[in-house]
Amino acid sequence: MPQRRVVTGRSQEPRQRFAEELRLLRAERGVSLRELADELGWDASNFGKMESGRTLGSPEVVEALDQFYGTPALLLALWELAVGDPSQFKEQYRRYMRLEAEAVSLWQYSVSLPPGLLQTPGFVREALTAGGLKGEELEQQVAARAGRQGVLEGDDPPPFRVILSEAVLRNSLRDQQSWREQLEHLATVAERPNVALHVLPFGTGLHGLVNTDTMFLRLAEGRTVVYVENDVRGELVEESGRVEHLHRTYDAVRDLALPPAESRTVILRMLEELPCEPST
Incomplete structure (x- = not known):
């Protein structure tokens, strides 16, 4: 050293x-x-x-x-x-990012935004700008989000199952072209062999994760950890009893969601409903 x-x-x-x-x-x-x-x-x-x-x-x-x-x-x-x-780099979140990079499989439930691993640069930029970031700090965070997405790429990417509340697909961006690119990206990613994308449609009722973004990481040694986050705080959950409870809750939400093929059809239908791009 x-x-x-x-x-x-x-x-x-x-x-x-x-x-x-x-x-x-x-x-x-x-x-x-x-x-x-x-x-x-x-x-x-x-x-x-x-x-x-x-x-x-x-x-x-x-x-x-x-x-x-x-x-x-x-x-x-x-x-x-x-x-x-x-405050932006709390130890739990730094540790979560390291574990995310090592995970052998991932499951996520997203409440209102596409998961970070599936966000396009245009979406990241508008979302972070709305949160008050600008200048160099904004560029750092856009680059950081892009760097994280390498987890799902490469020759042998881990399996990723994601459930999107329909609210994710309704919270469009101000920039229509960026929003179109985000929906197109979700539709494309949904065809990857390592990705299973489900849409949880409106009208399915309340459930145990209704206000909580949740990411499960299964690690190489066999244990699973969970990162849960809402508008106020985030927490890395490692205690086996809590992890098991969250996993059962996640499975119940998945049972309410549409299967992957129908979910991709929903996304494609939303793309068709977007205004046509202006001619040049």
């Missing part, structure tokens, strides 16, 4: 310390920005901007750099200090 450096002078400022650490670690490894980009799969200019302090990058990029340099969690900790808002 690279020798730790004394924090003095300019490196006492979190953003500068983060950029300085990136430059020094790359120099110690003896690689160019291009070689770093080839190794990790991100654009070299992005790494250059991070090392100059012009951008902080996304947590996924920073975690990849920690792994490449052999500095477990060091760069991520510096990144969080540089971002300056620890």
